[in-house]
Each structure stands twice: as structure tokens, then as C-alpha cells.
Amino acid sequence: MTNGSEHSAGKEFSKPVASLERAERDLIALGIIVAAIILFVGTGSTVLTGIVRKWVYGIGNPDTLLANALILNIALIIFGWRRYVELNREIAERRKAELTAQRLAHTDALTGCLNRRSLDDSLAALIDSADTTGDEVIMMMIDLDKFKNSNDLHGHHVGDAVLIETAQRIEALMTERSLMARLGGDEFICALIFAPGSETAIERLAVQLNDALARPIECKGVRAEVTASIGIASGAKGAVNPAGQLAQDLLHRSDVAMYQAKRRGRNRFCWFEPSMETELRFRNELENSIREGLPRGEFVPYYEKQVDLETGEITGFEMLARWVSPRRGVISPEIFIPVAEEIGLISELSETLISLALQDAKSWDPRLTLSVNISPLQLRDTWFAQRLLKLLVEANFPPTRLEIEITETCLHENIGVVRSLITSLKNQGIRISLDDFGTGYSSLAQLRTLPFDRIKIDRSFVSTLNSNADSSSIIEAISSLGRGMALPITAEGIESAEVLVALRKFGTFKGQGYLYGKPLTGQEVMSELAEHKLLSPQSPADQYLFAEEPESPAAINS
Ligand code: C2E
Ligand code: MG
Ligand code: MG
Numbered sequence: 001m002t003n004g005s006e007h008s009a010g011k012e013f014s015k016p017v018a019s020l021e022r023a024e025r026d027l028i029a030l031g032i033i034v035a036a037i038i039l040f041v042g043t044g045s046t047v048l049t050g051i052v053r054k055w056v057y058g059i060g061n062p063d064t065l066l067a068n069a070l071i072l073n074i075a076l077i078i079f080g081w082r083r084y085v086e087l088n089r090e091i092a093e094r095r096k097a098e099l100t101a102q103r104l105a106h107t108d109a110l111t112g113c114l115n116r117r118s119l120d121d122s123l124a125a126l127i128d129s130a131d132t133t134g135d136e137v138i139m140m141m142i143d144l145d146k147f148k149n150s151n152d153l154h155g156h157h158v159g160d161a162v163l164i165e166t167a168q169r170i171e172a173l174m175t176e177r178s179l180m181a182r183l184g185g186d187e188f189i190c191a192l193i194f195a196p197g198s199e200t201a202i203e204r205l206a207v208q209l210n211d212a213l214a215r216p217i218e219c220k221g222v223r224a225e226v227t228a229s230i231g232i233a234s235g236a237k238g239a240v241n242p243a244g245q246l247a248q249d250l251l252h253r254s255d256v257a258m259y260q261a262k263r264r265g266r267n268r269f270c271w272f273e274p275s276m277e278t279e280l281r282f283r284n285e286l287e288n289s290i291r292e293g294l295p296r297g298e299f300v301p302y303y304e305k306q307v308d309l310e311t312g313e314i315t316g317f318e319m320l321a322r323w324v325s326p327r328r329g330v331i332s333p334e335i336f337i338p339v340a341e342e343i344g345l346i347s348e349l350s351e352t353l354i355s356l357a358l359q360d361a362k363s364w365d366p367r368l369t370l371s372v373n374i375s376p377l378q379l380r381d382t383w384f385a386q387r388l389l390k391l392l393v394e395a396n397f398p399p400t401r402l403e404i405e406i407t408e409t410c411l412h413e414n415i416g417v418v419r420s421l422i423t424s425l426k427n428q429g430i431r432i433s434l435d436d437f438g439t440g441y442s443s444l445a446q447l448r449t450l451p452f453d454r455i456k457i458d459r460s461f462v463s464t465l466n467s468n469a470d471s472s473s474i475i476e477a478i479s480s481l482g483r484g485m486a487l488p489i490t491a492e493g494i495e496s497a498e499v500l501v502a503l504r505k506f507g508t509f510k511g512q513g514y515l516y517g518k519p520l521t522g523q524e525v526m527s528e529l530a531e532h533k534l535l536s537p538q539s540p541a542d543q544y545l546f547a548e549e550p551e552s553p554a555a556i557n558s
Helices: 016-057 064-106 116-132 147-154 156-173 199-214 243-263 274-293 333-342 346-361 376-380 384-395 408-412 415-427 444-449 469-484 497-504 522-531 553-557
Strands: 136-145 178-184 187-194 217-219 222-224 227-235 269-271 299-308 314-325 329-331 369-374 402-407 431-437 454-457 489-491
Touching (some): 116 243, 136 199, 136 243, 147 156, 156 217, 187 243, 243 269, 346 369, 346 384, 346 522, 369 431, 376 408, 402 408, 469 489
Parallel strands (some): 314 369, 369 402
Antiparallel strands (some): 136 227, 314 329
16 A cells, blocks of 8 residues: 555755765765776786795795785775765765655655645555556545644644544555545545445444544544544546546545535535535535625524413513525525535624614514524633623613523534533523424433523424424423423424414423414514504613623633
8 A cells, every 4th residue: 555654754864065075075985996906916026925925934034015005005095995985874874864865755744644745646646556457446535524623622633643544544444556635724535446346345444543532532632533534536547537637536525525525514525426516515605605605694683482282371582583585586594604604694694683673672572582592602702692692782682581591512513612602692681492392312411501581392292292202291291390490491493373272281392383382583573562562662762871891702601
């Protein structure tokens, strides 16, 4: 397998001037050795013959001058030999340094994988190799999920350790004829050769990769948990798609498939399908339209009635975001909220809608409450409480009439930050509901740690109350939980009179649902409230005082 797994030695390589000087010195050394050997041959025979004659027959005296010359010769030859050995060592070191330089240029210094620069050539070679045996190349684009979170939470040294460990776990699962590269950040790519029709084996490998990468990584006492989304594409070289073209296609297709794996919930793999291209294009268009539509006022609040199930009286409204797109009509928040979250526009979008809703709600009877949904991402923002209070002050709206709804996913986030934020909001008189209860597996213990004012039973249980025994048991359990914890309950999704009758048996709830009407525009709410004489008496200005100055984020974090 190609992955350039040796790590760089980080050597500095010799400069041209230095190597020229060294070459000159080497040439002189070589000349000296050759001269010394010639002299040795010339003088050696004469001197050695004289010495032997003196020792054996006791006649004659060896020429002292020549003997000294011979000793000098021997010294020169020893010097020359040592220089020769040194020279060899230098050449070996230089060669090693050149190899290191080459490897550095082709591999990623952190993980030892191939880098993007060297990928094209290596891929083309792999594709050619697959072609010779009539096989296919399988490309797997691997992107870590929420790596940034882990990096932010534990620091970059843990992030680096995660990347190194990830590379090693991937490498451990690679086959003989394969390559892996790190494309940058938390994105890796593997290319492997498989015989046509090996889908089952490929999927088995993808599952193994998902499992291996989901195992927690221990580093310096920290347990980092990441998962991976994998996009798979396959192809073989042909007359119409030469190696270079196929490499680019496979990279693109596996990237599109990886993106789908993320959208389908992460920690999974997805094969590329041509329809994904269209979806991706739609998604890009959606992102751009949201960016453009926000300043154009295309996002507006709708309101869903909330009623007291005993008396049938309206108690307030839940604000539900709608996108009134000139091209596509009215679009559900379930489509655009996740996109707005991903492209970092959720706070701006939410705050724009909340301030519109506050203006609308000021015209309602002051006894009516306004509920707004808050994304878990907003709760991570330490300035959220300040900004919400600023909106309330600007609208001169009493915090006690505002309820914020957070979903159970918030409980899995940094619970300390969420608790401080909730406490800070509650100190201002804002009430907090736990939305969609029953769908997010939050435990009773988690529920106790946060000071909620209300729980809302998810509509999936309520709407199936009469048709599904499980729903009925879940609602019964939530009702007794609510009683036990003295938490009032709202039932969402009441669609029929039968469900209402069944619900009432479990206790006294507030409720909302299509039985009481579908979400309405601000204007429609005004008309309905006017009919029920539930509009605010004039001039509500200046009647509300805020409990205290908003707390600083530092206090919220502590
Ligand atoms: P949610 O907070 O649970 O809102 C209730 C959803 O159930 C609404 O869908 C509402 O139209 C729908 N619904 C109400 N009664 C019935 C019923 O009787 N039957 C059925 N089948 N559905 C009913 P919607 O407006 O599409 O909102 C979906 C979700 O989008 C909301 O769920 C909420 O989590 C989120 N959302 C809406 N507006 C915002 C917002 O401004 N910010 C954030 N972060 N999320 C929002
Ligand atoms: Mg809600
Ligand atoms: Mg809900």
C-alpha cells in the first residue's frame, strides 16, 4: 500500500555552493591518494629491499630520506582511505536526505499519508494497474463528523492525535493494492482495487471503517469521540475515460456521496447515485436563496394556537417560521432551518423572526403568551441571552409573556453552558419548555438537571394515541412524570376530537394541533383575536420593567 508511512526527519538540505566546495576538496583528496600510491610503489620497493637486506644479511643501510618518504606515503594512504570512507558515508546521507525531501513533498507531515499534490499521479498509476487485471477502482471519501467540535472542545493537540489515529485505523483496513491520502483538514481518501461485482465486500469494508473510526480515541487523559461519513464511487478505465479523467470523476462522485452520508445522519456510508448531483445542485441553490431571501424579508412568522384543553380558551401562540419564496411558494422550516444552521445563518434568521413576532404579539391580549423555537446552536452562543433580552427591550415586550422551546438534542450538548443560559433567561422571567419530548431519549436524570417550566409531548405520540398502544403508554408515562415533577404539559399535534377525548383522560393539559386550526399569518391571527375580543387594549408602551440587567457571558459560562 502506498501511504508514505515514514515520517519526515526534517533535515535541511545542502546548498549548491557548499556541495561545489566539497566536490573540489574531494578531487584534491583523490589526487593526493593517487600520487601517494604511485610514490608508495616507486619508493616502497627500494626502501623495503634495503630494510630486508639490512635485517637478513646485515649489509647496507636503507636510505633515511626514502624511508621517511615511505612513512609519509603510508600516512597519506591512511588519510586517503579515511576520506574515501567519509565520502561514501556522505553520499549515503545525501541520498537519504533527497529521499526524505521527496517524501516530504509527497506526504502529509502529520499522518504520513500521501498528500493532495501527489494524489493525481498515484491514483493514475493505481487506475492503470487495475486496468491491467480487468478490475475496478473503488474510491472512498472519508470525512470525520464534528471534528471541529472535538478540536474546539479538547484543543489542537488532541485534534492532531485524532487525525493520526484515524489514519492508522484506516491504514489497518486497507488491502494490498490500494492507496490512501489526506486531502486536508479531516478529509481522507482511499482508493482500492476490487473485481467487478464486489459490492458486498466493499460494503463490508465500509462498515468496518465506520466501526473502527467511531471507537473513542484516548489522548492525554481525554476521550475524543468522532465518527466518519463515507462516500463511495467506483469506475474502471476505458477508452472514453482515461486514468486522469477517471481519477477526477471518482473524486467528485465520492465527494457528492460523502455529502449525502452526512445529510442522512453521519456515521454511515453512501454509494454515489447520479440523482445526488441534482440534489447537491438543489442544495446549493437553497443555500444561496436563503442568503438572498433573508435580507429581502422572505422569512416570516406564522402562529399556531395553543389552548387550554379543559376550557378551550386560547392561551397563546407558538411562532413557526415560514419561508415565503417568490419562486417556490411557502416552505416548511423542516427544510430551511437545518440549512440555515449549517451555513451559520440560524441566529440572524431566528432573531429577525423573533423581533417580528414580538411586534405582532404586542397587539394581542397581554394574557396571551408567545412561544418561540430555539435551535441547539443558538444555545451554544454565550451572547444569546443578551441578544434575546435586547430584542425584548427594543420591542418593549414583557419577558414573562415569552416562552422558549428547546428540543431534547440540547440536553446532549454542553449541559453546563445550557443550564447557565436557561437560568439566566429564567431570571428575566422567560419560561422554558422542553419541546418534542419523548423523541430524543433524554433520561429523567437529565430532565431534572434543567429547570424546565413545561414539557411538550411530541406530536408523533399524540396523533397516534388512539391507533397505537405504545403511544398511549408513552403519554401515560409522560403525564405521571409531569405530575411527579410538577411540570405542566402541552400536547402537540391534536388532529381530531377523538384524540382530544382520549387525552383528557390522562390529566389536564394545554394543547395545540390542527383540530384548533393550522398555523396562521400575523394578520390572520389579528383577525381571529379581534373576533374573540382578544386584542390588546391600546398603548401598551412603558408598562414593563425588566427584572435586572442581563448577565454577562462570563457569568453564564461559569
Ligand atoms: P415543533 O416546534 O414541534 O412545531 C410543531 C410542528 O408541528 C409545526 O410544524 C406544526 O405546523 C406541526 N403541527 C402542529 N399541529 C399539527 C397537527 O395536528 N398535525 C401535524 N401533522 N402537524 C402539526 P412546522 O411549522 O413545519 O415546524 C416544524 C419544526 O420546525 C418545529 O417543530 C420546530 O422544531 C422547527 N421550527 C419551526 N420554526 C422554527 C424557528 O423559528 N426556529 C427554529 N430553530 N426551529 C423552528
Ligand atoms: Mg415547538
Ligand atoms: Mg414540537
